[in-house]
Amino acid sequence: MLSVAWCTLRARWASFVGSFVALAVGVGLLAVMGQALAASAKAPVRSPERFAAAPAVVRGQDTLRVDTPIGARSAGLASPRAVPDAVVAAVRALGPVTEDRSFPMRAAGGPADLVGHPWPVARFASYELSEGRAPRTDGEVVVSGEWAAVGARLSGGERVVGTVRGLGFEDAVFYTDARAAQLSPLSAQLVVEADVAAVRAVVAGSGARVLTGDERRLADADPGRDAEALTALNALFGTAGGVTAFVSVFVVASTFAFAVERRRREFGLLRTAGATPAQVRRAVLAEALAVGVLASATGCALGAYGAPWLGEAVVDGGLAPRWYTIGGAVWPYHLAFWTGLVVAVAGAVAASWRAGRTAPAQALREASADGRALTRGRLLCGTALLLAAGAAAAYTLLSDPGELLHRKTYISRPMLLITAVALLAPAVVRPLTPRLPGTTGMLVRAHAVAGVRRTAAVAAPVLVTVALAGSLLGATATLNGARAAEVRERTTADFVVTSDTGTPLDTAALVRVPGAVASPTAGTSVYTLEDGVALIASEARAVDPGLLATTARLPVTAGRLADLDDASIVVNEEWAEHRVGETVRVWLGDGTPRSLRIAAVLATGTGDNGVYVTAANAGGAGVDRVDVRVRPGADPGAVAAGLRAVGGVRVSSGARWVADAEPRTDSRTRLGTFLVLGIALLYTGLFLANTLAMAAGERGRATAALRLAGATGGQVLRLAAAEALTVVGLGAVLGLAVTAVNLAGMAAALHLLTAPVTVVVPWPALAWTTAACALLALTATLIPTAWTLRRRPAA
Structure with missing residues (x-):
């Protein structure tokens, strides 16, 4: 069967191009990410800078x-x-x-x-x-x-x-x-x-x-800035590597499954000639092994070329220190090569079992319609993954809803649901395929329903891309929206005064401004020993308890802010000890130990509801912000002028302060998201090009029949385009469904954390992503169809 597999590769090389390219690109990306992780494992010791000449x-x-x-x-x-x-x-x-x-x-x-x-x-x-x-x-x-x-x-x-x-x-x-x-x-x-x-x-x-x-x-x-930058790079490249592995397994497995499904007659002929199911399976696995070896070797070469380029890109983008370079490590190539080989073989295992079950009678099959669209194994796996995704989300919501707001969670969690929906997709092809008007619409639906597996296979990469775009961008926008809403709800000040020079504010001069009620605050930290072993730092603000309520509206769930004094503290529900009246041991921002009584407890929210202490427990921090309310009857303009008359200050209206404080996605998160989406879109293009080209080639006889029946070349091209767009639309609908479920989980987590729920669906990004998939699908469909039209129908 090895000779049969080799002859098959030579004769059907076009059918394996998609798997080869997808695997080579995946191995190349894994090699690059591995090199990046190796380069970011340890920061070199910097030489002294400001005090290089100091004894x-x-x-x-x-x-x-x-x-x-x-x-x-x-x-x-x-x-x-x-x-x-x-x-x-x-x-x-x-x-x-x-x-x-x-x-x-x-x-x-x-x-x-x-x-x-x-x-x-x-x-x-x-x-x-x-x-x-x-x-x-x-x-x-x-x-x-x-x-x-x-x-x-x-x-x-x-x-x-x-x-x-x-x-x-x-x-x-x-x-x-x-x-x-x-x-x-x-x-x-x-x-x-x-x-x-x-x-x-x-x-x-x-x-x-x-x-x-x-x-x-x-x-x-900031002597630890290099280590912090490398930690962020590790998270970025680790996430990108995980997504690469997931999408490459997904695409390679789908490509092999689709190729095996299209070769039923060929396997039927082998069975008729006396091949056993085991021999057929070994032939398919041998093909996968050959493709895997060649693609993995090519991918390692691509990785060696791309790794230095990535290093220069992250340095130029300010994401890595100037000394950061990628290259030189050997283990990433071993890891990428053997991972690619395992992916190729693992992706072909399910397909080989299906090929081994092909009956000899399939050699006589003429129709291109699919048999059973949803096999028992696919149904069981899809259902199990769907239940696992639901159970994991429910458990997290009940035990630690804040976990759903972490970047690693909302990047990795959609993958389980995407895989489940992709496996179960054949079950929804018939009900979701629209009934379009006219003869073309009838043929589009007939082709989509008759080739359910083909339709589901083509829709799968669109599903991945749209679901990742909607889930990642939507989760980031939803979380930022919730944080911005929290800032709006907390801020009731008419004006917010900050330092224009970066030095502590002269609060005495600001308090003397006529008509102003000034509430000075200082940023600091408090430290607690959680569970007796973990030293946790929490951001805190030192405030005047008597003035805090006049310029801020905090989400108090227990106790009273007015009870805050020099012997107490206000904490949030995220703290291990958060019962009013309890005494907690803390260390102030300057390391001074204190035992403080909990005066009030705030809702956890998105994590920005910090800790509040009095100025006596500020740990030496200077005032960096003063919230100002205008007294009843006073002129706001005169108050603003009086505040600006104090030297070295920046005066913002409450609305302007809220707008400036609105959370924005930082460059690392943005680059990580675009990297993940870029990988998904790249694989979508590879898979669509390969699958639709194979499908268009198979429809040569159907195209010839339409032309013999009187269809013009333009009508055939329009039919092919309508089929491609219909399948892309199906994948987009499934991707939107996955997005809705993921954003619903985040909304539930925000609700449980008593945070504002502002679900944001990234419609522009979804539209652009779907349009890109549609363009790729049209290109991959129309080019081979137009090539087929060059032949005489009677041939």
């Missing part, structure tokens, strides 16, 4: 460490502590000390990530003046890069008196030491130019750390 850096406590039964747990503090005054005095006796202060900045026309520093620390990063001079007064600054020239004025009124060449790792504005101390009173680290051993002896036991050598990188801004 030693003394840094205040910036890490919280908590002992647990299974070992110490640590987390970075939201508000690192200042170096103790006693330590500062002691190290000053050892040698020169330069205090470092870093604070975010904003300037019109400047980079979005501006950061301020005192000028004396610039020399430790090897900054050198390229133009102008150093700042001497509080109103003078030096900037890095070329975005501002000497003599320019910043939005805060400061005059640029010098520029330095940018070093690539930050965009900085340098002030005098005194002015930097006014803008950022906290000095979390300082440079000591003295003997390192003596410095360590002085600092020992104070909670501060002495950083030397490569450890000085820990004093740079």
Whole structure:
């Protein structure tokens, strides 16, 4: 049977092109994703940047460490502590000390990530003046890069008196030491130019750390940014690799199944000639093995070519650090090759069993109509997967509805439902195929119903693409819509004041504005030890309990916000302990331990209903936002003018603040979604081109019969186009049904979490996706049909 399989491949090579290309592309994508994962497994250790020339850096406590039964747990503090005054005095006796202060900045026309520093620390990063001079007064600054020239004025009124060449790792504005101390009173680290051993002896036991050598990188801004970026890349490429594996298995299995179904007469002839069912099955599997070996090898070659290109693309797109490169690992090629081989053989297993059951009488079959459309095995598998998808969704809704809002969940969960619907699709072909008017409509329905398996096979890739587009884009839009609705419901302030320079707000001046009720808040974090072993950080806001209710409407489910005081805390239902009156042990943003009583509990919502404490428990965080209500009878315009008169602030109306705070899909999520949809659409094109070309070739005799009956070439082409569009429409309807079920599950989760339910169906994306599938289907149908029309009907 091996010789038969080889002869079949040579004679019917066109029937295997679709499987070969689909598998080769899948293996290539898996190889690329594997190379990307290998490259993102570990971040290299960065060299010190801002303090590369500093002998030693003394840094205040910036890490919280908590002992647990299974070992110490640590987390970075939201508000690192200042170096103790006693330590500062002691190290000053050892040698020169330069205090470092870093604070975010904003300037019109400047980079979005501006950061301020005192000028004396610039020399430790090897900054050198390229133009102008150093700042001497509080109103003078030096900037890095070329975005501002000497003599320019910043939005805060400061005059640029010098520029330095940018070093690539930050965009900085340098002030005098005194002015930097006014803008950022906290000095979390300082440079000591003295003997390192003596410095360590002085600092020992104070909670501060002495950083030397490569450890000085820990004093740079966000030293863990590389590891965070690689974690995001791992999630992105892992998801894309999973979708690639799913779609490739789906397409290869469907292609083999369709090819075997079209070869019933051939297998019948083999059975008539004496071949046993086992021999027929081995022949089909041998064909799959041969295709798998060739396609997997080709895919590995494609992966080696595409991996470096992907690395450059993610670096240029800002998703990966500059040093990130892809290539060099060997194991991804082994994994991709053997995965492709397993996919090819596994995809042909079901088809081989069906081929082995072909009766010798099939050799006499003339009609192209399908037999039993939905086999018992397909029915059982489809039903089992459908029940499994429903049970999994129900269990998640009952146990942890918030799980359905996670990106990994709403990307992976639709796949189970898609597979179930694809398996059961033959059962709905007849009822869903429309009765179109005229002779063409009658023939379209007759062909679709007579070839149910062919119709379901062609509709399957459309189903995958439309369902993934609707589920992924719809889930993201629905979640963003719910979060935006939460922001609208929570915000009742007439105006929201934030810092225009990035430094803490002058709340005293804002509170004195006539006609304004100002509620200052500060962003911080609190840490809890969940289940005694997991150190969890929760975003929190430090508020004035007496003013909070006037400028915010929070979803309280138990207790009262008015009961919040310096000995209590407001939590949400996501916390392990969330009963009013209970005492919880927490660590504040600066690591200070506290035992606080729960005063009120908020609904979980979409996860943005955080924790509230008083200013006494802010952990040293400065005020970054002030919500303002206009007193009854006061003039809103006069209040807004009074607020803007306070220097260094940005005043937004409540409506403008809500609009600006509306969640938006970040670049990583957007790229991941488009990558997944691109893979699905690519496979849709491959499968449609292969399947419809095979189907059009088989209909050669039917086309000739229509022409002999008087049909013109144009009528035949219109009939073929109508059939293709009908099948695409069927797949789109099934994909829309899967989308509706997935979005209904997300809506149920939002309802259970007491979050606003705003289901968003991405109609434009669905329309474009369906149109792309329709264009691919028309191209794959009309070209082979037009080729068939070149032959004489009598032939």
